[in-house]
Amino acid sequence: MEPAGFTVVLCRHGATLRAAVDTPFLGLDVGNSRLSAAIVSRDGHLLALARADTPPQARAALDPLVSLAEGTIAEHGTRPAAVGIGFGGPVDLKAGRVRASFLSSGWEGLALGEIVAQRLGLPAFLANDADAGGLAEAMFGAGQGAASMLYVNVGTGIGGAVLLGGRLHTGATSSAGEIGHFVVVPGGPRCECGKRGCAQALSSGTAIARRAGGLLDAGDDRSALRQITRAELSGWDVGRAALQGDVVARRAIDEAAWWLGIAVANAVHLLDPERVVIGGGVAELGEAWLRPVRASYRSHIFGPATDTPIVAAALGYDAGVIGAAALAMSEQGARSAP
Numbered sequence: 620m621e622p623a624g625f626t627v628v629l630c631r632h633g634a635t636l637r638a639a640v641d642t643p644f645l646g647l648d649v650g651n652s653r654l655s656a657a658i659v660s661r662d663g664h665l666l667a668l669a670r671a672d673t674p675p676q677a678r679a680a681l682d683p684l685v686s687l688a689e690g691t692i693a694e695h696g697t698r699p700a701a702v703g704i705g706f707g708g709p710v711d712l713k714a715g716r717v718r719a720s721f722l723s724s725g726w727e728g729l730a731l732g733e734i735v736a737q738r739l740g741l742p743a744f745l746a747n748d749a750d751a752g753g754l755a756e757a758m759f760g761a762g763q764g765a766a767s768m769l770y771v772n773v774g775t776g777i778g779g780a781v782l783l784g785g786r787l788h789t790g791a792t793s794s795a796g797e798i799g800h801f802v803v804v805p806g807g808p809r810c811e812c813g814k815r816g817c818a819q820a821l822s823s824g825t826a827i828a829r830r831a832g833g834l835l836d837a838g839d840d841r842s843a844l845r846q847i848t849r850a851e852l853s854g855w856d857v858g859r860a861a862l863q864g865d866v867v868a869r870r871a872i873d874e875a876a877w878w879l880g881i882a883v884a885n886a887v888h889l890l891d892p893e894r895v896v897i898g899g900g901v902a903e904l905g906e907a908w909l910r911p912v913r914a915s916y917r918s919h920i921f922g923p924a925t926d927t928p929i930v931a932a933a934l935g936y937d938a939g940v941i942g943a944a945a946l947a948m949s950e951q952g953a954r955s956a957p
């Protein structure tokens with residue numbers, strides 16, 4: 620039997636530990652069109668969330684990003700343990716720097732991790748937004764329980780993440796899992812990265828809108844999409860029309876899914892993950908998107924991985940900001956404090 624004094628010490632120590640275990644994390648998601656800030660509990664629940672439009676230039680985005688973060692911390696009333704930042708473009712994870720943004724200017728080389736750490740006075744960790752989303756799905760979403768997972772995010776662009784043993788495998792240059800830049804059609808359409816024939820140039824929401832426009836230009840007039848001007852036609856419009864049975868939209872979706880299935884099969888040949896999780900705006904089409912992706916995958920995969928599950932992501936749009944917080948959770952202690 621323990622002496623009474625020992626029990627008291629344990630209780631005090633336990634209370635301290637409980638306070639530390641309950642401290643939430645801050646996630647920041649820097650997207651091309653929206654900034655998000657969220658306080659996230661250690662079991663992945665959103666405790667507070669705020670969003671704002673992303674200013675078109677990096678320097679003009681920093682103050683709104685910090686204000687959004689400070690406002691969210693104040694709203695929740697608890698100082699987070701650390702902050703994770705998901706950025707919509709390639710980053711240098713070890714240096715906490717942005718490498719490039721394909722869609723907005725001024726981000727190249729910006730030490731975003733260090734800037735946020737100093738401005739908020741919190742340890743900060745930076746990752747690509749697809750890596751953050753993949754980590755969120757692995758820890759709290761459709762990848763839970765899988766020892767290895769490939770995450771693919773199909774939205775305006777295509778990102779990916781590789782999770783091994785519940786942790787991100789980011790590679791030597793922080794570019795592991797860039798499935799959007801697998802070349803599936805050598806010499807094919809030009810990609811935002813400057814190369815040709817990448818999966819992103821054939822299967823992203825942007826590519827789906829472009830392909831539907833091309834089919835309409837080629838004279839296929841069996842489509843309600845003709846009522847939308849070409850400049851305004853989006854992947855979202857095409858997806859919605861496909862769900863309503865529009866023949867042209869359905870063809871654009873099926874072709875995009877076919878090319879993505881090739882990229883996923885190539886990635887699985889290399890990684891042999893236990894599960895493939897597909898998220899992002901295009902994946903919100905559900906089975907109308909996943910079914911042709913799986914069909915293409917099975918046409919291109921070799922051997923036992925034929926039956927590798929390809930499933931829908933579970934966390935929706937919030938995966939990015941939850942994943943940014945998850946990044947801080949998994950990395951805290953391994954990086955420098957401000």
Ligand SMILES: [Zn+2]
Nearest residue numbers: 800810812817
């Ligand atoms: Zn590319």
